[in-house]
Amino acid sequence: MAAYWLSRCVVHDPVQYKKYTDRVPGILEKHGGKVLARGGRYQIMEGPETFHRFVVIEFPTLEAGVNCFKSPEYMEAASFRRNGAGIVENVIVEGGEATV
Secondary structure (H helix, E strand, O other), X not given: OOEEEEEEEXXXXXXXXXXXXXXXXXXXXXXXXXXXXXXXXXXXXXXXXXXXXEEEXXXXXXXXXXXXXXXXXXXXXXXXXXXXXXXXXXXXXXXXXXXX
């Protein structure tokens, strides 16, 4: 079942952050990820207006998305943004209508 990696981001240092974003497409592709939305226009409908960049990536499975996030290549790329270039919240959620 498909899964979706959702990111909410704030970019503080665009030059340093670009070192991260330049590396990510190849890493995603290696793990079967497909970018559905990255940057672009948005409208916050409810909640705090903390984040100003949103990303949605589709993976074939939850495990594929988690493996991508935990991969050495992604960890190396993420180090550029984790050193003050931005703040990111990431979640990977399985598609479908699971209920509790």
